[in-house]
Amino acid sequence: MRDVAVVGIGMDKWGELWEKDLRDLYVEAALLAIDDAGVDHVDSMYVGCMTSGLFNAQEHLGSIMADYLGMNPIPATRIESACASGGIAVRMGFMEVAGGFSDIVLAGGVEKMTDISGDGATFALATACDQEWEAYNGVTFPGLYAMMARAHMHKYGTTREQLAMVAVKNHANGYHNPNAQYRMKITVKDVINSVKVAEPLNILDCSPITDGAAAVILTTVENARKLGKPIVRIIGSGQATSTIALHSRSDLAGMDATRFAAEKAYKMAGKTPKDIDLAEVHDCFTIAELIVMEELGFVEKGKSGPAVEAGETAIGGRIPINTSGGLKSKGHPVGATGVAQVVALVEQFRCEKGECQVEGAKVGLAQNMGGSGGSCVVTILEAE
Amino acid sequence: MRDVAVVGIGMDKWGELWEKDLRDLYVEAALLAIDDAGVDHVDSMYVGCMTSGLFNAQEHLGSIMADYLGMNPIPATRIESACASGGIAVRMGFMEVAGGFSDIVLAGGVEKMTDISGDGATFALATACDQEWEAYNGVTFPGLYAMMARAHMHKYGTTREQLAMVAVKNHANGYHNPNAQYRMKITVKDVINSVKVAEPLNILDCSPITDGAAAVILTTVENARKLGKPIVRIIGSGQATSTIALHSRSDLAGMDATRFAAEKAYKMAGKTPKDIDLAEVHDCFTIAELIVMEELGFVEKGKSGPAVEAGETAIGGRIPINTSGGLKSKGHPVGATGVAQVVALVEQFRCEKGECQVEGAKVGLAQNMGGSGGSCVVTILEAE
Numbered sequence: 001m002r003d004v005a006v007v008g009i010g011m012d013k014w015g016e017l018w019e020k021d022l023r024d025l026y027v028e029a030a031l032l033a034i035d036d037a038g039v040d041h042v043d044s045m046y047v048g049c050m051t052s053g054l055f056n057a058q059e060h061l062g063s064i065m066a067d068y069l070g071m072n073p074i075p076a077t078r079i080e081s082a083c084a085s086g087g088i089a090v091r092m093g094f095m096e097v098a099g100g101f102s103d104i105v106l107a108g109g110v111e112k113m114t115d116i117s118g119d120g121a122t123f124a125l126a127t128a129c130d131q132e133w134e135a136y137n138g139v140t141f142p143g144l145y146a147m148m149a150r151a152h153m154h155k156y157g158t159t160r161e162q163l164a165m166v167a168v169k170n171h172a173n174g175y176h177n178p179n180a181q182y183r184m185k186i187t188v189k190d191v192i193n194s195v196k197v198a199e200p201l202n203i204l205d206c207s208p209i210t211d212g213a214a215a216v217i218l219t220t221v222e223n224a225r226k227l228g229k230p231i232v233r234i235i236g237s238g239q240a241t242s243t244i245a246l247h248s249r250s251d252l253a254g255m256d257a258t259r260f261a262a263e264k265a266y267k268m269a270g271k272t273p274k275d276i277d278l279a280e281v282h283d284c285f286t287i288a289e290l291i292v293m294e295e296l297g298f299v300e301k302g303k304s305g306p307a308v309e310a311g312e313t314a315i316g317g318r319i320p321i322n323t324s325g326g327l328k329s330k331g332h333p334v335g336a337t338g339v340a341q342v343v344a345l346v347e348q349f350r351c352e353k354g355e356c357q358v359e360g361a362k363v364g365l366a367q368n369m370g371g372s373g374g375s376c377v378v379t380i381l382e383a384e
Numbered sequence: 385m386r387d388v389a390v391v392g393i394g395m396d397k398w399g400e401l402w403e404k405d406l407r408d409l410y411v412e413a414a415l416l417a418i419d420d421a422g423v424d425h426v427d428s429m430y431v432g433c434m435t436s437g438l439f440n441a442q443e444h445l446g447s448i449m450a451d452y453l454g455m456n457p458i459p460a461t462r463i464e465s466a467c468a469s470g471g472i473a474v475r476m477g478f479m480e481v482a483g484g485f486s487d488i489v490l491a492g493g494v495e496k497m498t499d500i501s502g503d504g505a506t507f508a509l510a511t512a513c514d515q516e517w518e519a520y521n522g523v524t525f526p527g528l529y530a531m532m533a534r535a536h537m538h539k540y541g542t543t544r545e546q547l548a549m550v551a552v553k554n555h556a557n558g559y560h561n562p563n564a565q566y567r568m569k570i571t572v573k574d575v576i577n578s579v580k581v582a583e584p585l586n587i588l589d590c591s592p593i594t595d596g597a598a599a600v601i602l603t604t605v606e607n608a609r610k611l612g613k614p615i616v617r618i619i620g621s622g623q624a625t626s627t628i629a630l631h632s633r634s635d636l637a638g639m640d641a642t643r644f645a646a647e648k649a650y651k652m653a654g655k656t657p658k659d660i661d662l663a664e665v666h667d668c669f670t671i672a673e674l675i676v677m678e679e680l681g682f683v684e685k686g687k688s689g690p691a692v693e694a695g696e697t698a699i700g701g702r703i704p705i706n707t708s709g710g711l712k713s714k715g716h717p718v719g720a721t722g723v724a725q726v727v728a729l730v731e732q733f734r735c736e737k738g739e740c741q742v743e744g745a746k747v748g749l750a751q752n753m754g755g756s757g758g759s760c761v762v763t764i765l766e767a768e
Contacts, residue, residue, distance in 0.1 A: 001484060021516070044623075050444075052511075053437040057519070059511040060434075060466035063641075063758030066625040067632065073644040075623035076759065077472055080462040082444035088461055092476065099483020100385060127436075127443040132405070135441075239428075239459035241450040248451065257447075260457040374447030375460065 001098045005224035006232045006381065008037025008217030009343040014331040015181040016114050017211040022056045023068045026110040029213035029336075030069055033106065037217035038227055042071060043102035047078045048089030048109030049335035054124040055116045065108075080335075082128035083284060085109060086214065087338025087368030087377035091237050093218045094379075103223060108215035109340070111333035121209050125334075128371035130245035142206055142285065144246055144372040146198035149287035151252035153200070156302030158290060160200055164191035165308045166286040167204050167328050173315065174325020176355040181210050181331030191286075205286040210331030214340035232349050236271065236380030238264025244374040255288075255373035258295035262367070265378040266297075273297030276319060276380070277361035278348060280341035282369045283326040292367055293321065296378070315356055323348065323356040338368030342379060349383035385482045389608035390616045390765065392421025392601030393727040398715040399565040400498050401595040406433075406440045407452045410494040413597035413720075414453055417490065421601035422611055426455060427486035431462045432473030432493030433719035438508040439500045449492075464719075466512035467668060469493060470598065471722025471752030471761035475621050477602045478763075487607060492599035493724070495717035505593050509718075512755035514629035526590055526669065528630055528756040530582035533671035535636035537584070540686030542674060544584055548575035549692045550670040551588050551712050557699065558709020560739040565594050565715030575670075589670040594715030598724035616733050620655065620764035622648025628758040639672075639757035642679035646751070649762040650681075657681035660703060660764070661745035662732060664725035666753045667710040676751055677705065680762070699740055707732065707740040722752030726763060733767035 010032025017025065026047060034042065047061040058064065062076030079089040086109025093107035113121055126135035129144060152158045168188055174180040186204060194204040224231055240260035243249055249256075266272060273296060281296070283289035290304035298319050299307045307313060313321040324330050324344035327337055345364035347353055362383050369376040394416025401409065410431060418426065431445040442448065446460030463473045470493030477491035497505055510519035513528060536542045552572055558564040570588060578588040608615055624644035627633055633640075650656060657680060665680070667673035674688035682703050683691045691697060697705040708714050708728035711721055729748035731737055746767050753760040 051437045053435045053508070054441075056515070057438075057507070057511050058515040059464055060513070060628060060755050060758060062465050063625050063628040063754060064514065067627045067629075067758070072626055073624040073641055076465075076625045077476070077623070078464040080443055080464055081446050081460075092461070095480060095483055095485055099479055099485070101479055101483065123441070124437070127441050129444070130448065131440070131442040239461070240457040241447050241460045242456055243451045244444060244447040245451075257457055370447060371444050374444060374451070 002100060003221040004094050004097045004218055004234045005221045006216050006342060006346050007219050007224045007227055007229040008033040009346045010036060010215040011179055011340055011343050013179050014210050014212035014333060022052055022058060022110060022112040023064055025112055025211060025213040026065050026108055027068050029215040030106055030108050033215035033217050039104055039217060042074060042106045043104050044075045044096055045071060045106040046089040046092050048086035048339060049078060049111060050080055050082050050085050051124050051127055056112055081375045082370030083334050084338055084368045084370035084375045084377050085335040087379060088239060090216060090339055090342055090379060091239055091377050094234050094237055097218050097220060104219045106215060106217055107339060108213060109336040109338060110213035111335045112211050113209045113333060114211050133245050142198040142201055145285040145287055146201045147246060148252050149200055152287060152291060155253045158305035160192060161188055162305030162309050163205060163286040164188040166283060166289045167191050169314050170283060170322045170326040170328040173323050173356050174329025177325045177330055180325045180329050181208055182329050201285055207284045207327035207332035210333040212331055212333035212336050214336045214343050216339060216342050230350055231384040232346050233382050234379060235382045236265035236269030238262060239377045241375050242373055244371060246372055255291050255295050257373055257376040258292055258367060258369060261376040261378040262296050265380050269380040271363060271380060275363055276365045277363050278320045278323060278358045279365040280324060280344050281321055281367040283322060283328050284332060296367060315358060320358050323353060323358060341366035341368055345381050386484060387605040388478050388481045388602055388618045389605045390600050390726060390730050391603050391608045391611055391613040392417040393730045394420060394599040395563055395724055395727050397563050398594050398596035398717060406436055406442060406494060406496040407448055409496055409595060409597040410449050410492055411452050413599040414490055414492050417599035417601050423488055423601060426458060426490045427488050428459045428480055429455060429490040430473040430476050432470035432723060433462060433495060434464055434466050434469050435508050435511055440496055465759045466754030467718050468722055468752045468754035468759045468761050469719040471763065472623060474600060474723055474726055474763060475623055475761050478618050478621055481602050481604060488603045490599060490601055491723060492597060493720040493722060494597035495719045496595050497593045497717060498595050517629050526582040526585055529669040529671055530585045531630060532636050533584055536671060536675060539637045542689035544576060545572055546689030546693050547589060547670040548572040550667060550673045551575050553698050554667060554706045554710040554712040557707050557740050558713025561709045561714055564709045564713050565592055566713050585669055591668045591711035591716035594717040596715055596717035596720050598720045598727050600723060600726050614734055615768040616730050617766050618763060619766045620649035620653030622646060623761045625759050626757055628755060630756055639675050639679050641757055641760040642676055642751060642753060645760040645762040646680050649764050653764040655747060655764060659747055660749045661747050662704045662707060662742045663749040664708060664728050665705055665751045667706060667712050668716060680751060699742060704742050707737060707742060725750035725752055729765050
């Protein structure tokens with residue numbers, strides 16, 4: 001296997017982008033990444049996207065994105081794993097370069113969520129859970145995570161305030177991110193007093209509906225040196241699944257796909273949780289970040305709430321999490337999220353984060369998951 | 385890169401399967417393939433599927449299929465490239481094994497097309513073309529292929545009867561395939577007198593709406609020998625894209641993604657078109673098989689019609705094509721089609737084809753494409 005580096009990153013402002021369509025979003029991020037890498041061609045490309053069929057009545061995204069990027073006839077493949085689509089697109093690109101099939105691969109992700117017709121975003125997003133056994137019985141995504149939150153509170157004594165503190169921290173970070181959708185600081189009181197979505201989760205516990213894209217360029221470390229780019233290696237990649245429906249899980253307060261994916265990534269990287277300097281994790285709801293912290297081994301089971309309360313995951317803390325603002329503040333254009341996590345880590349390694357800089361960070365972890373945790377991909381990066 | 389073999393194949397009866405849902409179909413084919421391979425586990429899996437969001441209101445297919453197969457926590461990834469989703473799922477599995485990331489990979493494809501709600505199958509399938517520039521202006525998929533047919537007839541003198549002969553041949557083959565959806569022999573007259581769909585294409589020029597799945601198990605050649613399986617190697621794999629919309633192409637009577645994908649596959653395999661003993665190609669419409677024959681190099685440009693008329697692609701001919709019945713007779717559950725092509729070739733190498741056996745065949749080619757040819761994957765197999 002060849003060593004693989006991230007040599008280009010691309011991301012533009014996320015939000016409700018009424019003047020841009022699906023292909024505009026992907027192409028803009030891809031061109032930014034290509035320009036950043038300074039490459040004159042790409043051998044192959046991936047498009048992470050969850051449900052452009054329901055959002056935009058457009059499938060066949062490999063063909064359309066290669067076309068609008070002017071990249072025909074290179075291979076172009078769309079990857080779907082609900083909210084983990086982007087992270088798995090990066091993993092596929094990593095495998096293609098590491099395996100020697102291509103030298104330069106573009107891995108991007110996109111979702112255009114605001115111009116949905118038909119049954120609306122809640123219906124479209126519910127296709128990530130078990131449609132026949134969960135959604136048809138009336139549960140929504142916030143409802144699924146609300147059940148997990150209740151289980152975690154019951155089992156470990158996690159408090160309502162601790163949930164809110166995840167959102168407060170991520171908004172404090174996202175406030176400094178020019179590409180973030182919601183650049184506003186919030187307080188615990190704001191979260192607790194915000195509109196109820198699914199008890200105990202309020203609107204400020206939930207990531208938003210977002211239009212956006214992100215892209216990275218992957219190549220061999222050898223090529224990266226020739227390009228004169230700072231070397232950021234992918235040293236670990238792990239992917240796993242869990243049962244899609246909550247009712248099949250033995251522990252509602254855990255997410256075993258994340259644990260299994262992390263174990264594989266740590267093993268490949270030769271690292272342990274203690275070696276990780278910072279992480280971008282999938283905070284689609286505040287409870288998700290708490291559970292994920294535990295499954296990644298950053299804290300013991302049940303200790304995530306107190307850790308957030310103690311500031312361990314804030315900038316300057318023991319293990320800063322979501323310095324980009326996370327899904328909560330930055331936005332969550334589903335297929336783009338996993339790619340944007342990698343973009344955020346590379347920005348940190350390049351010391352481009354200003355107020356959110358984690359000084360001396362060399363090893364970062366990105367955790368991206370689909371649905372209510374039915375799929376997960378963990379990527380570990382190391383800067384030279 | 386490690387040598388990769390197809391050691392297991394699985395496929396059940398295709399058709400209008402009202403009593404089976406999306407997950408039943410995939411799981412059944414996967415279990416058949418696992419049983420056929422005689423393996424006791426799988427390291428990773430792929431699900432090729434085009435538009436389960438629109439057909440079944442279900443995305444996140446990696447998670448759901450791994451769950452219902454009892455395969456958690458292995459990695460499971462859904463691949464979408466319109467009608468080429470299945471073929472690319474096989475290619476991803478091939479790369480994963482060849483690159484040394486996994487030893488045993490399940491690559492399956494599925495589509496459940498008959499129980500669609502909402503805007504119907506014609507709307508769902510049109511998401512494979514350029515929705516904003518083609519479908520919204522009223523063209524349907526048969527309409528796109530009808531334009532290609534007219535262009536081919538105009539440029540090369542291809543006749544209406546020659547188009548019909550493709551369907552007649554494929555039904556003659558599919559008649560012997562117990563898994564085929566439409567096991568009936570038809571005549572040129574039947575085709576020409578059948579219901580008009582989009583001039584010059586009639587209903588018997590078109591592949592049907594189908595429920596079905598197919599699966600293969602891929603492993604190293606070394607493992608295949610340990611399993612005691614006949615060795616069928618993947619010796620070539622090529623993938624390419626073209627413009628998604630017809631209006632951007634320089635030649636409506638050609639399909640350059642197929643040509644580029646084939647060039648790559650031939651190069652990797654060290655073969656030329658003359659070395660191919662038989663092929664499964666993407667005859668979504670009769671005209672498609674003709675154009676593809678030319679792009680694969682089996683005949684010169686413009687000579688496909690006369691070649692079919694002369695029986696060159698029939699069983700016993702120079703290069704038998706679609707001995708399984710092709711999409712036309714066997715059916716076309718979109719995401720499953722590319723996988724089923726590989727299944728059909730392996731059945732030939734194992735001499736399981738009875739009336740449709742191509743004696744002495746050792747090298748086979750599968751060509752699977754998306755939309756109106758905007759993406760294509762070509763796989764070349766060789767039996768020991």
